[in-house]
Amino acid sequence: MKFVTEIISNKISWLVFVMSTWAILTIIVFMPHVAMLRSLAVSNSFTIATKAQTIVGLYASLWTNFDFVSSLTIITLSLLFGVNLVLITWLFRVKKSASLKSLFSSGSGTLFGLLGVGCAACGSIALSSLLPFITASGLIAFLPLDGVELQLMAIALLSYSCYRLIVEIKKPMVCPI
Amino acid sequence: MNKKENTATSESADESQIRNDLTTDTPNSAPKDVDITEDTKFTTPMAVVVAGVIIAGAIMFSGGGGSNQVARNADVNEPQANEVQPSVNEQEALENINPVTADDYVKGNLDAKVVIVEYSDAECPFCKRFHETMNQVVDEYDDSEVAWVYRHFPLEQLHPVKARKTALATECAADQGGTEAFWAFTDRFYELTPSNNQTDTDTVLPQIAGEIGLNVNEFNDCVATEKFADAVDADIQNAVETGGQGTPWSIMIGPDGTKTPLGGALPYESLKPMIDQMLES
Numbered sequence: 001m002k003f004v005t006e007i008i009s010n011k012i013s014w015l016v017f018v019m020s021t022w023a024i025l026t027i028i029v030f031m032p033h034v035a036m037l038r039s040l041a042v043s044n045s046f047t048i049a050t051k052a053q054t055i056v057g058l059y060a061s062l063w064t065n066f067d068f069v070s071s072l073t074i075i076t077l078s079l080l081f082g083v084n085l086v087l088i089t090w091l092f093r094v095k096k097s098a099s100l101k102s103l104f105s106s107g108s109g110t111l112f113g114l115l116g117v118g119c120a121a122c123g124s125i126a127l128s129s130l131l132p133f134i135t136a137s138g139l140i141a142f143l144p145l146d147g148v149e150l151q152l153m154a155i156a157l158l159s160y161s162c163y164r165l166i167v168e169i170k171k172p173m174v175c176p177i
Numbered sequence: 178m179n180k181k182e183n184t185a186t187s188e189s190a191d192e193s194q195i196r197n198d199l200t201t202d203t204p205n206s207a208p209k210d211v212d213i214t215e216d217t218k219f220t221t222p223m224a225v226v227v228a229g230v231i232i233a234g235a236i237m238f239s240g241g242g243g244s245n246q247v248a249r250n251a252d253v254n255e256p257q258a259n260e261v262q263p264s265v266n267e268q269e270a271l272e273n274i275n276p277v278t279a280d281d282y283v284k285g286n287l288d289a290k291v292v293i294v295e296y297s298d299a300e301c302p303f304c305k306r307f308h309e310t311m312n313q314v315v316d317e318y319d320d321s322e323v324a325w326v327y328r329h330f331p332l333e334q335l336h337p338v339k340a341r342k343t344a345l346a347t348e349c350a351a352d353q354g355g356t357e358a359f360w361a362f363t364d365r366f367y368e369l370t371p372s373n374n375q376t377d378t379d380t381v382l383p384q385i386a387g388e389i390g391l392n393v394n395e396f397n398d399c400v401a402t403e404k405f406a407d408a409v410d411a412d413i414q415n416a417v418e419t420g421g422q423g424t425p426w427s428i429m430i431g432p433d434g435t436k437t438p439l440g441g442a443l444p445y446e447s448l449k450p451m452i453d454q455m456l457e458s
Binding site: 034035036038042045046050053054057058060061063064 | 267268302303306307310420423431433435437438439440441442443444445446447448449450451453454455458
């Protein structure tokens with residue numbers, strides 16, 4: 001596993017990891033507050049400093065707007081997303097390719113993660129942005145774990161994607177026949 | 178200098194190390210030529226990150242095709258289960274808010290500079306948390322500065338029967354004991370119950386009614402006959418008309434009438450800067 005040491009000692013990999021983890025965490029935590037963020041963006045009633053303070057304060061909603069399990073899932077998802085991106089970019093830098101299988105599991109894992117966000121948040125979810133509210137809340141009510149299933153599926157897919165990417169990175173670079 | 182030599186000089190040390198490692202592992206395989214310049218070294222990972230953020234942002238801000246088509250009441254057997262089509266423009270939808278009057282349940286003064294109208298579902302765990310946050314807000318600001326208005330938004334499909342029954346119960350409490358009884362009942366309910374439709378409403382509602390000194394028999398009759406069903410339905414209707422898609426759903430009204438939508442259980446840290454700015458203006 002020498003490539004692990006290579007990746008860890010690489011500054012760009014750390015940059016990609018921190019930025020992507022932070023980005024996905026921000027998107028997930030801010031998603032239930034989209035209406036307020038849109039309103040703040042166009043509002044003349046608040047100064048930029050107030051808007052910034054309000055937005056920074058939103059990170060605390062990781063504890064107010066999600067239950068404990070969801071908060072842990074969101075943090076895990078964000079970290080896995082960061083690891084995935086590091087592996088993908090490493091693969092592209094070294095081999096200039098990645099298998100569709102890995103990219104698909106990574107992409108679908110992220111998508112499930114986003115859809116599963118806040119499923120327990122009484123309707124304030126990404127799903128209700130994509131589907132009519134009645135359909136979204138109906139779907140959640142139908143799921144035995146109130147939507148946590150989607151988040152668990154996302155973690156499984158992203159973990160699988162990490163595994164696939166590691167296998168690909170370890171593959172020798174050869175000219176295919 | 179041939180192409181291979183050119184490539185070798187432009188490689189960074191770590192990349193040639195990786196190549197060496199891989200060729201060492203597989204001595205019989207020929208390494209594939211990879212031309213990685215300094216530019217691509219930085220642009221590829223950055224492009225992937227930026228693309229991901231843009232796609233996610235697009236999903237987040239597009240609002241999707243169905244976001245404005247919401248049902249007034251999730252119970253399809255209800256005769257009032259008509260679909261409401263709120264305004265496409267979120268800001269315009271906020272103007273549909275029913276005016277705050279003396280008939281509302283208010284903590285603070287009706288003419289406070291900042292008014293936060295909350296549409297809440299008593300069985301929603303995030304409403305329970307936001308209830309604490311709002312109690313913190315009204316505790317820390319003067320009555321003339323911030324007022325908190327409580328309205329009902331029970332989500333029948335997520336918390337069938339119990340959320341609506343509790344909304345009716347709070348109205349029955351107010352019927353007997355006025356606004357003070359309403360808040361005493363509501364605060365105690367959020368304090369006692371586990372949320373997520375796990376409340377034993379048959380036990381808890383009369384228990385709280387007794388605790389706060391109401392006539393329990395009269396209270397039970399009031400809840401059983403759904404005496405205030407119209408009031409609860411009117412609140413649900415108004416929540417949807419103003420753009421509410423989940424609970425807690427709140428609208429902050431500034432001194433100049435500006436309305437800001439507050440979706441979800443906002444933390445105090447986010448509410449405070451906005452309230453302070455509105456009080457200064």
